[in-house]
Amino acid sequence: MAQVEATTERIIAADAETVFDALADYQDVRPKVLPAHFSEYEVREGGDGEGTLVHWKLQATKKRVRDCLVEVTEPTDGQLVEKDRNSSMVTTWVVTPAGEGRSKTVVTTVWDGAGGIGGFFERTFAPKGLARIHDELLAKLAAETEKATEAS
Numbered sequence: 001m002a003q004v005e006a007t008t009e010r011i012i013a014a015d016a017e018t019v020f021d022a023l024a025d026y027q028d029v030r031p032k033v034l035p036a037h038f039s040e041y042e043v044r045e046g047g048d049g050e051g052t053l054v055h056w057k058l059q060a061t062k063k064r065v066r067d068c069l070v071e072v073t074e075p076t077d078g079q080l081v082e083k084d085r086n087s088s089m090v091t092t093w094v095v096t097p098a099g100e101g102r103s104k105t106v107v108t109t110v111w112d113g114a115g116g117i118g119g120f121f122e123r124t125f126a127p128k129g130l131a132r133i134h135d136e137l138l139a140k141l142a143a144e145t146e147k148a149t150e151a152s
Contacts, residue, residue: 002112006130009106010138014145016078016103020095022145023105024049024080026072033140037133050074060129088112105141107134 012019022029027047034041039057046052052072059065069085080093089111098104109130 003110004112005108005110006128006134007106007108008131008134008138009104010135010142011098012103012105012138012142012145013101014103014142015101016095016097019103019105019141019145020078020080022141023093023095024052024072024074026052026054029141029144030054033137033144035133035136035140037136044069046072049080058133060133105138107138109134 022033025048026043031041034056037059039059041056042054044053044055050073052070054070054072056068056070057065058068066084066089067086068089070082070091071085073081073083075081078095080095082091082093084090089109091107091109094106094108096104
């Protein structure tokens with residue numbers, strides 16, 4: 001089994017603290033910015049960063065649905081880590097300043113891929129599909145945080 005990795009990044013026209021706070025808000029903001037690939041979203045504990053436990057189903061492809069129960073930690077400033085209790089999947093969000101009133105958000109997801117020919121196809125195609133999903137999420141996050149920045 002080889003590890004599979006998908007990474008996506010985006011520059012957002014809002015400061016890093018605003019973006020991180022929005023990303024860590026699993027109660028209000030996260031449901032607004034999730035693409036249609038996510039369903040059955042439910043905060044089970046917490047709701048704001050460290051200590052949050054959240055459930056969702058991720059429709060990665062027409063046939064592939066992951067039932068995720070995610071524990072959230074904040075190991076360092078500007079870093080949010082989501083570990084799925086139901087699989088080896090770990091998603092790490094890193095938000096850093098990128099100039100005046102701007103931030104860079106990088107999301108990396110890793111998991112233990114399948115072996116054999118199925119694993120080959122997973123390593124080849126899954127990162128691209130997940131990158132598209134994360135890119136859509138980051139676009140919605142940018143719209144949400146940039147709208148909030150303009151309003152203040």
